[in-house]
Amino acid sequence: MALPNFHFYYWAVNIRCITLWSHFYGRIDCPMWVKMELSSARKGSVLALLGSPLPLPPVEWTDSPTVRHTMRVWAQFRKYFGFCDFSLFSPILSNPLFQPSLSDSAFQDWHGRGIEKFKDLFIDNRMASFAQISGKFGLPNTHFFRYLQARHFLHSQIASFPEATAATTADMFLSFHPSHKGLISVIYDKLMGIKQAPMDKIKTAWEQDLNFQLSNEVWDSILRLVNSTSLCARHSLLQFKVVHRAHISKVRLSHMYPDVDPLCDKCKRDEASLFHMFWTCPSLERYWRDVFQTLSLILNLELEPDPLIALFGTAGEDDMYFTAIKRRILSFASLLASRAVLLRWKDAAPPTHAQWLRDIMTCLDLEKIRYSVCDSNKKFEKVWGPFLKYFENLKSN
Structure with missing residues (x-):
């Protein structure tokens, strides 16, 4: 679980090329390979495809298999994160979605004056008037009709018009400066940052179940414990699934299959939501x-x-009131307690206290190996001594 996300890294490598397209478009110092890929479009601009609504236009818009592949990766990235709408960072010039830009040379003049993207037509996130645009970029009055054409086009593409849509991470990539040191790593980190967003939904779902808010510090602690509680990869995976609400409750199953009864198999009284099956079932x-x-x-x-x-x-x-050893015991013992619940997930009978104790005794052998590898046998006795003493007392009784 600590491995890098190779899928995102693959996307980052391809998105790097797209940042170069966007940056060098129309520039004298454009690298030859970038110029070749940008000129591969049969009609309009390759950059126009980057901000088009999904699904992207047909692949016959470009002759280059390399560009087609990069565009497929870009579409996968946008679809995965939900960036499916029209982007204001799309170029105005030679944009097939905006047909007047293909035949009217006035838009070439716009490009030369600095009106390169549809975003440039907005001031303070609102569609600017022609007077504002003319004052800022020096457009002649004869371009008023072109302004109306652009305004009408944006009205058809943006639900919030005349307000601008919020910039997405995809938009940010289209305005990236490629001189960033370690650009692929920077893009990868941004992708991983977007991936964390769904965790907010998971956190909110747990807060609704628990009926209290989890501070960011507590939530970060919960996420850290996924990997640090146990040496066993299966235990870490189990805790990962618990935190991410990956186990299927009967309520969820009944939504998938209407013939499934959502009532709990154990109490046979309440609907078996995830929290009910883990905690609130009588x-x-x-x-x-x-x-x-x-x-x-x-x-x-x-x-x-x-x-x-x-x-x-x-x-x-309240973790601050516990010693590190007590926190260690709590996290490990509670993980095995949750595991016992999951082993009886579909059963009518609940887990037993005796089964939980047997699981701990078995897993302490693994913990002993963990400490012996680090030459910390004394620390093992210090951490798990209270549990070992408890087991000895059970045997003597």
Whole structure:
């Protein structure tokens, strides 16, 4: 899970070419390969395709297989992130969507005066009047009809007209300066930054279930624990799925298949939402109570059943009151407690406290290996000594 996203890296390599197209278009110092690719369009400008609404126009607009491939990658990127609408960063000149620009040389004059993109027709995110455009770029009054043509075109493309649409990351790439050091890495980081946006929806969904807000610090802690709680890759994957709400509840299943009963198989009373199946089901009440009583005894704390600890292994803002060792035990033990719930996900019977203890005993062998590899056997005794003592007392009783 710590590996780079090779799909995004592949996109970044291709988007780098697009930033070069956009930057060098119409410039004297344009590299030869960029000039060849930009001139490959049979009609209009290759750049016009970049800001066209999806799906993109037919591939016969260009003779170059390289350009066609790059445009396919660009379309994949836009579709994946939902950037499907017309972009104001599209060029005005030689734009097949804006037919007058193909035959009227006046738009070549616009380009020379600095009106290169449709975005240039907006001032303070609002469509400028002809007087404002003329004053800013020095257009003669004879160009008023061309202004009306451009205004009518934008009205047909933008739902918020005369207000400008908010710039997207795709728009930002079209205005990138290619002299950025490590440009591919910069683009990759931007793509990864967009990917984090869906996490806000996941965070909001958990907040609705928990009925309280998660601070950014607590949420970051939850995400970090996905990889740091256990050495076992399967455990990390399990916690990843819990955090990302990847497990299918009966309520969700009933939405997919109308003949599925959304009622919980355990309590047979309430609808089995994700949070219900993990925490609020009455049949799980005793299980979670026993888990927290055991943790309270081992850690010498007064722990009330808490879904934040049970599901994510953190006490949230109260983490500051726990030592690092106690936080470590909480995160590991709660992960195995959630795992026990998932092992009985479809069963009518809830998980048992005894099963949870057996799982911990088994997994402590793995933890011991983890510490011995680091030559930290004494630390293992220090961290897990309370649990080992608890197990010894169980055996003696």
